Amino acid sequence: MPDVIMPRLSDTMEEGELSRWMKQVGDEIHKGDVLAEIETDKATMDLEAFDNGILEQLLVVAGALVPIGAPVARIGDGSNIVEGATTPAAPVADAAAPAAPAAAVTAAATPAVVAPASATPAPAAPAAPVSTGELRTSPLARKIGREHGIDLHTIAGTGPQGRITRTDVDTAIVAQEAAASASTAPVGPVAAPAPALAAVSADSVSVPVSRIRAVTARRLTESQAVPHFFLTSVVDVARLVAFRAEVNESLAALGTKVSLNDLFVRASAVALRAHPEVNASWGDGVILRHNHVNVGVAVATDDGLLVPVVADADQKSLAAIATETRALAGLARTGGLSLAQMSGGTFTISNLGMFGIDSFTAVLNPPEAGILAIGAASDVPAVRDGVLVSVPTVKITLTVDHRVLDGAVAAAFLRDLTQLLEEPLRIVL
Numbered sequence: 278m279p280d281v282i283m284p285r286l287s288d289t290m291e292e293g294e295l296s297r298w299m300k301q302v303g304d305e306i307h308k309g310d311v312l313a314e315i316e317t318d319k320a321t322m323d324l325e326a327f328d329n330g331i332l333e334q335l336l337v338v339a340g341a342l343v344p345i346g347a348p349v350a351r352i353g354d355g356s357n358i359v360e361g362a363t364t365p366a367a368p369v370a371d372a373a374a375p376a377a378p379a380a381a382v383t384a385a386a387t388p389a390v391v392a393p394a395s396a397t398p399a400p401a402a403p404a405a406p407v408s409t410g411e412l413r414t415s416p417l418a419r420k421i422g423r424e425h426g427i428d429l430h431t432i433a434g435t436g437p438q439g440r441i442t443r444t445d446v447d448t449a450i451v452a453q454e455a456a457a458s459a460s461t462a463p464v465g466p467v468a469a470p471a472p473a474l475a476a477v478s479a480d481s482v483s484v485p486v487s488r489i490r491a492v493t494a495r496r497l498t499e500s501q502a503v504p505h506f507f508l509t510s511v512v513d514v515a516r517l518v519a520f521r522a523e524v525n526e527s528l529a530a531l532g533t534k535v536s537l538n539d540l541f542v543r544a545s546a547v548a549l550r551a552h553p554e555v556n557a558s559w560g561d562g563v564i565l566r567h568n569h570v571n572v573g574v575a576v577a578t579d580d581g582l583l584v585p586v587v588a589d590a591d592q593k594s595l596a597a598i599a600t601e602t603r604a605l606a607g608l609a610r611t612g613g614l615s616l617a618q619m620s621g622g623t624f625t626i627s628n629l630g631m632f633g634i635d636s637f638t639a640v641l642n643p644p645e646a647g648i649l650a651i652g653a654a655s656d657v658p659a660v661r662d663g664v665l666v667s668v669p670t671v672k673i674t675l676t677v678d679h680r681v682l683d684g685a686v687a688a689a690f691l692r693d694l695t696q697l698l699e700e701p702l703r704i705v706l
Contacts, residue, residue: 282347362586427446518654574602
């Protein structure tokens with residue numbers, strides 16, 4: 278039978294981390310059984326078996342980074358069982374790295390830490406490389422290192438056999454940027470010499486960065502290079518709140534409840550359908566207008582922010598949207614989202630209203646042209662028919678990619694979205 282290989286789970290994936298084995302050598306395997314969990318830069322996914330048989334050998338240890346197409350396990354008839362797991366051979370080393378035995382690579386429990394520059398110049402000393410031997414690292418880690426000018430020889434790999442992982446490179450990038458920031462800080466009083474590992478205070482705890490957190494940081498940093506602007510609107514949600522109560526009363530027999538956020542998803546989808554120029558993204562010198570309205574909903578998890586996508590939200594009922602968003606949020610928090618459930622978004626909604634935040638501006642989710650930030654409902658005084666009344670309102674802020682949209686176009690979209698929310702019957706027509 279063919280070996281079980283590391284699959285390609287996204288167009289940009291070059292490697293995956295086999296985070297946990299779910300089966301052991303000698304187990305009987307059936308087609309569709311989950312063999313292991315694979316962590317990518319987007320999510321944790323299951324590796325399923327495509328054959329029946331006996332798991333004869335595990336070819337990689339848990340925690341190993343494996344290139345696409347490399348074998349990770351072997352399923353057979355049980356006649357060639359090999360106990361224990363072995364890590365696959367490291368990828369070909371950088372051409373610039375001198376060849377040396379694998380034993381020359383130094384493994385470390387934590388990534389290398391770069392101490393910040395002191396307030397006064399000090400004589401330069403040559404850096405002591407972690408290893409001058411063969412670089413055990415993935416092609417992706419080397420690529421990211423080159424892009425950020427990182428010398429991989431100065432990084433202590435935390436992967437199996439001292440392998441330099443993508444997370445190690447991300448950590449080195451953060452340390453490099455912190456050192457650069459410190460070197461440009463205003464000169465103040467001369468301080469006493471700092472310990473060698475001053476980057477981490479004795480009163481601080483170094484928290485490893487998850488793959489999701491590292492990728493989120495990198496993507497959102499990239500989004501700051503996008504020229505964008507913000508528009509804010511105040512929505513009278515009195516009728517929206519009453520409409521939600523009526524909808525939930527009619528759906529009570531089905532056990533479904535619609536949240537205010539579900540109404541924002543549906544209203545945004547309807548507004549996007551009416552304004553296709555907003556349902557767009559910046560391509561390579563072109564503007565891409567999307568035929569499907571796929572609304573991403575930002576979900577906070579212990580590992581970082583994930584954005585599952587409600588596909589074709591403009592074609593779905595409120596009940597369907599409510600059911601789907603709850604299911605997607607649950608999967609996001611348990612690490613069960615599939616790649617398909619996180620791909621194809623054309624617009625994103627981020628809601629911090631449940632934390633009592635009045636208003637905020639959200640960072641664009643590349644390559645989408647817009648993201649809507651929703652604040653908390655608050656009562657404000659207003660005069661209605663000559664009478665002073667209290668009106669519940671919500672501030673919504675639209676962040677826009679100025680390469681795709683001009684102010685007037687974005688303002689028209691936000692105006693119509695506000696009107697839809699204030700006349701909620703229109704979002705179900």
